[in-house]
Amino acid sequence: MNHQDIDLSRINYLAVIAAAVAAIAIGFVWYSPALFGPVWLKLAGISPEAARAGMVKAYASGFVVALVAAFCLALVLDWIKAGSWACGVAIAVVVWLGFVATTRAYGVVFAGQPTGLFFLNSGHELVSYAAMGAILGGWRKRA
Numbered sequence: 001m002n003h004q005d006i007d008l009s010r011i012n013y014l015a016v017i018a019a020a021v022a023a024i025a026i027g028f029v030w031y032s033p034a035l036f037g038p039v040w041l042k043l044a045g046i047s048p049e050a051a052r053a054g055m056v057k058a059y060a061s062g063f064v065v066a067l068v069a070a071f072c073l074a075l076v077l078d079w080i081k082a083g084s085w086a087c088g089v090a091i092a093v094v095v096w097l098g099f100v101a102t103t104r105a106y107g108v109v110f111a112g113q114p115t116g117l118f119f120l121n122s123g124h125e126l127v128s129y130a131a132m133g134a135i136l137g138g139w140r141k142r143a
Contacts, residue, residue, distance in 0.1 A: 011074050012141035019073070019132035020066035026131060027062065030124045043117040066128075073129070074136045088137015092129040100125050 031037045041048060073092060082088050101122045107113040 005079060006075075007078075010078050010141060011071070012136070012139055015136050015139040015141070016067065016070045016074050018139070019070035019135040020063060022131045022135060023066040023070065023128040024059065024063055026128045027124060028059075030127070036120055036124075039116070040120055043114045043120065066132075069129075070132050070136065073132055077133070077136050082137045083140070085134040085138030088133035088135070089130050090133070091137070092133025093126070095133075096126050096129040100129065 029035060031040055040046075041051060073095060076095060077088055077091055080091065082091055104118055104122050104125070108115055108118045
């Protein structure tokens with residue numbers, strides 16, 4: 001690969017936005033009181049009141065983070081010429097395993113974070129990356 005292989009005009013920016021929205025929606029459900037919210041609060045040492053107080057800022061910042069992740073994943077999928085949702089999911093899982101899960105593991109290894117927090121957050125990110133990969137891999141930009 002060389003610099004000529006990078007062509008931002010091939011990126012489907014609507015798919016990037018949709019992928020980021022999907023990641024935020026998954027997080028909203030994943031960390032809701034109906035699923036893993038109470039466990040996450042306990043493992044992270046955050047009170048429900050503190051979580052509610054910072055929710056708007058957290059979701060706004062989280063959307064920016066999701067946009068960056070979706071854009072970078074779109075670049076990777078473009079570079080390897082992924083042409084289907086299944087390929088998008090497969091590559092997203094590899095990216096998650098090689099970079100996201102391993103980076104999260106440092107929190108357990110070096111910072112003493114609870115292993116349960118690693119699995120809870122990493123599980124959310126796995127599902128989010130798989131959804132983003134499906135969207136980005138399946139929703140190709142028209143020439």
